Amino acid sequence: MLGNKEVIFMKKTYLIYILVIITCLSTVHAEISSNQQISISLLNQNPDPVEPGRYIELRFKVENLGGANAKDLMFEILPQYPLSLDAGQNPILKIGDVDAQQIGNNAYTLYYRMRVDSNALDGDNIIRLQYSRDDGKTWILLDPFTVRIRTTDYLLAIKSVTAEPAQVAPGGKIDLTLVFSNMAGSLIKNVKVNLQLIQVLQSATSLSYTELPFSPVDSTNEQVIQQINGKNDASVIFSLLVNPGATSGIYKVPVLVTYSNEFGQNFSLTQIVSIVVAEQPQLLVTVQNSEILYEGQSGIVTIKFVNKGTGNIQFLYAKLQESPNYKILNSDDEYIGKIESDDYSTSDFKLHLLKGEKDYFMLPLHVSFKDPLNKDYEQDLNLKVKLYSKDEAKNLGLETKSTNFTGIVIVLVIVVVGLFLYIRSRRKSKK
Numbered sequence: 001m002l003g004n005k006e007v008i009f010m011k012k013t014y015l016i017y018i019l020v021i022i023t024c025l026s027t028v029h030a031e032i033s034s035n036q037q038i039s040i041s042l043l044n045q046n047p048d049p050v051e052p053g054r055y056i057e058l059r060f061k062v063e064n065l066g067g068a069n070a071k072d073l074m075f076e077i078l079p080q081y082p083l084s085l086d087a088g089q090n091p092i093l094k095i096g097d098v099d100a101q102q103i104g105n106n107a108y109t110l111y112y113r114m115r116v117d118s119n120a121l122d123g124d125n126i127i128r129l130q131y132s133r134d135d136g137k138t139w140i141l142l143d144p145f146t147v148r149i150r151t152t153d154y155l156l157a158i159k160s161v162t163a164e165p166a167q168v169a170p171g172g173k174i175d176l177t178l179v180f181s182n183m184a185g186s187l188i189k190n191v192k193v194n195l196q197l198i199q200v201l202q203s204a205t206s207l208s209y210t211e212l213p214f215s216p217v218d219s220t221n222e223q224v225i226q227q228i229n230g231k232n233d234a235s236v237i238f239s240l241l242v243n244p245g246a247t248s249g250i251y252k253v254p255v256l257v258t259y260s261n262e263f264g265q266n267f268s269l270t271q272i273v274s275i276v277v278a279e280q281p282q283l284l285v286t287v288q289n290s291e292i293l294y295e296g297q298s299g300i301v302t303i304k305f306v307n308k309g310t311g312n313i314q315f316l317y318a319k320l321q322e323s324p325n326y327k328i329l330n331s332d333d334e335y336i337g338k339i340e341s342d343d344y345s346t347s348d349f350k351l352h353l354l355k356g357e358k359d360y361f362m363l364p365l366h367v368s369f370k371d372p373l374n375k376d377y378e379q380d381l382n383l384k385v386k387l388y389s390k391d392e393a394k395n396l397g398l399e400t401k402s403t404n405f406t407g408i409v410i411v412l413v414i415v416v417v418g419l420f421l422y423i424r425s426r427r428k429s430k431k
Contacts, residue, residue, distance in 0.1 A: 312372050
C-alpha cells in the first residue's frame with residue numbers, strides 16, 4: 001500500500017497535469033481566435049453624398065488581421081429601403097481565401113452598385129453586410145454601415161395658380177392662390193413669396209416705377225411658409241383689390257420666391273402669374289334720330305352705339321335685317337370698329353317706310369363685337385322708331401306747313417313776263 005506521502009505526491013502530480021492541460025487548451029483557443037480576425041470596413045461611397053434617384057457605388061475593405069489564412073469567405077449585402085440592387089444582380093460575393101495578415105493596400109475590396117430610390121429623404125441611411133467562413137452554412141452579421149443621401153439641387157416650383165373669380169372687373173376683389181411643390185426629397189424652409197406689384201425700372205440716368213393696378217387686402221404683398229417637407233406641397237393666398245380705373249386686359253405679375261435648405265444655403269426664383277381684368281361689355285344701342293315721321297316717307301335713321309363699360313369694344317359690326325315694313329335704300333350693314341370706354345359712335349341707314357304701327361315701327365338690328373380679350377359677343381335688337389300723324393308732326397314743329405310751291409312759281413313767272421313786256425313796250429314807244 002502507498003503511504004500518505006506517496007498519495008499526496010500523486011495528487012499534486014495530477015493537479016499539475018490538469019493545470020498544464022488547461023493552459024494548453026487556453027493557448028490553442030487564443031491561437032484559433034487570433035487566426036480568425038476578419039475586419040470589414042466601408043472604404044468609400046461614390047458619389048458622396050448621393051442624390052435620390054441615382055446610383056451609388058459602395059466599396060468595402062476586407063482584411064485578415066489573424067496569423068492564418070481565412071478560407072471559403074463569402075459576403076452578402078442586405079439591401080433595405082431606399083437602397084436596392086438591380087434585377088438579376090447577385091447580392092452574394094465569393095472571394096475564397098484571404099491570406100494571413102492581408103491588410104492595408106493588400107486587402108481585398110468588395111464592390112456593389114446600388115440604386116437610390118427617387119423618393120429617398122435626405123440624411124444618413126444604413127446598409128448591412130454579413131459573411132460566412134463555411135460556404136454559407138452559418139453567417140455572421142456585421143454592424144450597420146452609414147450611407148449619406150442628400151439632394152444637391154433644391155427645386156421649388158409653382159405647381160398651380162388659381163384665381164377666384166377667374167376674371168375680375170375693375171373695382172372688384174380677387175383671391176389668388178399659389179400652390180408650391182418641393183420637388184426634392186429634402187426639407188426647405190423660410191419660403192418667402194413676394195408679389196412684385198411695384199416694378200422698378202432703372203436706366204443709366206433715371207429711376208422710375210411701374211405700379212400694377214392691384215392692392216393687397218388683409219395682408220401685405222409678401223407671405224412666408226415656414227417649411228415644406230420633401231415631396232410635399234404648400235400654398236399661400238393673396239387677396240387683392242383691383243383699382244376701379246384699371247384698364248381691361250391680362251396683367252403679368254412677377255412672383256419672387258426665396259428660400260433656404262436645412263444646411264443654410266439660400267436659393268431664389270422668379271415666376272410670372274397672370275390676372276385677367278375684364279368685365280362683360282356694356283353696349284347700349286338706341287335710335288338717335290329719324291327723318292321718317294310717318295308712313296310713305298323716306299329718310300335716314302341714325303343709330304347710336306354707346307360703350308358704357310370700362311373696357312373697349314372692338315370689331316363692332318351692325319347689320320340691319322330685312323322687313324316687310326320698310327325698304328332699305330342704301331347698304332344694310334356697317335362696320336363701326338372700336339369704341340373706347342365711355343364713348344360712342346353712330347351709323348346711318350336710309351329707309352323708305354311702307355307701313356308701321358300706329359305710332360312706331362320696329363327696326364331689327366344684329367350686332368357683333370369683341371371685348372379686349374377678343375371674346376366674341378352677339379346681340380339681336382329690336383329698336384322702336386317713333387311715328388306721328390301728319391298733323392302731329394306739323395303741330396310739334398317736326399315738319400313745316402306745306403305751301404303751294406307751284407302757284408308761287410306761276411306768279412313769279414307772270415311777274416317776270418309782265419315786267420319784260422312792259423319794258424319792251426316802253427322802248428318801242430320812245431322810238
